Amino acid sequence: MEAEHLPAIEANPSLTLKAVYSRSQQSAEALAAASKDPASVAVYFDTPTVAGKALDDLLRRDDVAAVDVALPILHQPGVVEKALRAGKHVLSEKPVAGDIESARELIAWHEGLQVGDGAAGSRPLWGVAENWRYMESMRYAAQRVGEIGGGLVTFRLVKNGSVASDNKYFNTEWRKTPGYQGGFLLDGGVHFVAGLRFLLAAAGQDIKQVVGFTALLDEKLIPVDTIQAVAATQGGKLGTITISFGTEFKSDTKVEIVTTHGVVSWSPTEVKTVARKGDGSNETVEEKKKFYYSSGVTEEVSAFAKAIEAGKLDALQTPTEALRDLEILQRLLESGAGGATVKSTGA
Known part of the structure; x- marks a missing residue:
């Protein structure tokens, strides 16, 4: 669990924070200290070795029904599996795994998992947290794409920015x-x-193929920090994808969806729509809606809490949905490494 997840968990009345785990005692205690009531939060860790304080001890607790797993990418799948084996519901951080093959293996294993007998033997829920699908501005943009309608014409994703040496995630x-x-x-x-x-998806499409180049613009962000690509949907519509963490003097985040009826432009704090009036004329109307920045983390945790109560996972948190995100990203990386070879994403 990361410190930013604590407010989201504690903001949900159906959830009670019982314990925290990290690989080191120091980081686990720091995480517990950030909670609203540190004295009520038990701490578990791997190092130093202390009897009764390991992850397995936490997972044996009968009063813990679910865990939020936010660990380094390569360590996370093993903990996800261990928690699911213990019969705990799991919300794990994106990406679903470090690569497609590992993700598919874990998903297949979970789909075949049974715990206990009878009604109690139902498979524990496993959701993958992708907070962008829960951002208020993103939800509204999807709504507007659906409302203006029309067939997809093209699309564009642009993300430029840089990662400073003192960035908490880099460090x-x-x-x-x-x-x-x-x-x-x-x-x-x-x-x-x-x-x-x-x-x-709001326009009824998904990415089928990608072809692009990769580059390393900032030497500290190995192995690559930039992708420039063209993508095609299953309906044969073309769009562009730019993702860069190495552009120091340019910073923007935008997704545009263009249909035969108009265009919706999304950024984290604004959604702009330009569409035909719908009165038979060729005139257009422009709308801008502003949003306070929200990460969507509280909303995604709330969706998982509701899923536990209902016994059914939110469709936006399924591991297979997260696998599709990973597939496209990995195919982009492979295309760049191959000198812009066309890669199928399996859509």
């Missing part, structure tokens, strides 16, 4: 020396792919 050893594909492009880029897919 974790597993990000400085990533043992997984793509570095920040996997860790953060999967958000942008998810956002694009969410708005494309």
Whole structure:
């Protein structure tokens, strides 16, 4: 669990924070200290070794029904599996795994998992947290795509920015020396792919093929920090994808969906729509709606809490949905490594 998840958990009245776990005692205690009532939160850790304080001890607790797993990309799947084996519902951080093959194996294993007998033997829920699908501005943009209607014409995803040396996310050893594909492009880029897919879905489309180039603009962000690509949907519509964490003097985040009836442009704090009036004329009307920035984390945790109560996972949190995000990102990376070879995403 990351510190930013604590307010989201504690903001949901149906959830009670019982315990926290981290690999080190220091980080676990720091996490507990950030909670509203640290004295009521038990702490578990791997190092130093203390009897009764390991992750397995936490997972044996009968009063813990669900866990929120936000660990380094390569460590996370093993903990997800361990928690599910213990019969706990799991909300795990994106990406679903470090690569497509690992994700598919974990999903297949979970789909075949049974715990206990009878009604209690139902498979524990496993959701993958992708907060961009829960951002208020993103939800509104998808609504507007549906409302203006028409067939998809083209689309555009643009994310430019930089990662400073003192950035809190960069200053974790597993990000400085990533043992997984793509570095920040996997860790953060999967958000942008998810956002694009969410708005494309509102137009009835998903990405089928990609072809692009990758580059390293900032030497500290190994192995690559930039993708420039063209993508095609299953309906044969073309769009562009730009994701860069190495552009120091340019910063923007935008997704545009263009249909035969208009265009919806999304940014985290504004949604702009230009569409025909609908009166038979060729005149258009423009609408802008502003939003306070919201990460969507509270909303995604709330959706998981409701899923536990209902016994059914929110469709936006299914591991297979998260797998699609990962598939597209990995195919973009593979295309760039191959000199802009066309890659199918399996849509």
